[in-house]
Amino acid sequence: MATRSAMSWTDDGDEPNDDPGGEAAPTRSGDSSRRLIEAAIEAFADRGFHATTTRDIATRVGLSPAALYVHFPSKQALLAEISVVGHEAALDLVERSAATQTGSVDRLRAVIRDFTAWHAERYRVARVVHHEIAALADTDQSRVLDVRRKIEGVVEAQLSAGNASGEMDVPDTRAVARALLSLSVDVARWYDPRGSRTAAQIGDLYADLATRMVSARPPAPPEGERT
Amino acid sequence: MATRSAMSWTDDGDEPNDDPGGEAAPTRSGDSSRRLIEAAIEAFADRGFHATTTRDIATRVGLSPAALYVHFPSKQALLAEISVVGHEAALDLVERSAATQTGSVDRLRAVIRDFTAWHAERYRVARVVHHEIAALADTDQSRVLDVRRKIEGVVEAQLSAGNASGEMDVPDTRAVARALLSLSVDVARWYDPRGSRTAAQIGDLYADLATRMVSARPPAPPEGERT
């Protein structure tokens, strides 16, 4: 199911209670599902899955609590939709980023930059995706962990390739791949859109840091360069 | 209050339902508060604050739900104790690590290594400390954010000093300090004690990564070194 509706709500901006109709009434709806998902993302991100009530979510959309169950069988199913689609969007992003470049260093840069910027720009989805895994049903957890492994695989592949070409010097590709992704992921935890740095700036900075972390260092210079 | 009892439970190992008495009976107690805190850390870390019931916590210690309220005025107060003391322990650790070294590079290395290893070793406390801030009362949130700023200050100071001495080359000390800490903090989210790397190993790896991220690069060598 997540695949069918995949990414339908993935790239909307951040417009919480957008209600073009004026009233909180039906608003010539048809897209209640989508609006419920958006409201749930906000609520789950701000308060957490368990602290959020179905009333919270429904009310934000201007619906009664009961209406939610026409679109989703349970509160948990709503979370699953968000988590699965969110993970798939992240994987898709990473794969497309990697494909825009050829060298392993450039590929890593692009992946880290875009992955990081995504975690800032869409920090609410990202928070839900990364912090509410324990609240998912086992079967959904497995699906999500599968996607994660694929994302890690893309990054680790660049590190291995970089080692092979001599452009990188990464002793433990597995651990460093995890560290790089962890660094990007955690942006979603602390990012505040009112902060002074834009999502794109953070992405660029993190791409630089990643490059520094993995690049082969040139042999030490003769000595006595800087004072 | 957190200061009085500070760190009393901070460096215990990970022994969940340790009950030397045998039965789940009173166990010649006296330290029920401490045991409740330990149980709460486990539960909050595994399921989250809101998903944890006071019954959960009390039962793990072999007490009735009501007994909890003799030691803590509310479930939230329990969380506050954990969060405040946990933050103070982290700050204490960072300050003592920094004090063991003199140069800014060595100081940064020591701080990152110990801070990271702590987040792995005590990943349950760390998870609670970092992921349940929103569940704290406003006043406790402020206290905790204060401590955070101090920790960031210690790291940023090393970056500034390193820039000044020429050993480092960090364009945005604020952002990089945050990134470094973020990297360490996120270890608590994914760390699994059954994994193949020890907390100390991860600490060492992260200290290396941090060094690479901030070190001034020597001027490019003549060319044609590596093939």
Next chain:
DNA sequence: GTCTATACCCTGATAGAC
């Protein structure tokens, strides 16, 4: 300090009319 019993509220989810 701990227990049993329980008050009281809120939550997720359902029933049935429209």
Next chain:
DNA sequence: GTCTATCAGGGTATAGAC
């Protein structure tokens, strides 16, 4: 597809005996 009304269950916290 949405509403109103409501149920059944479980949550935090308290009362009062021991």
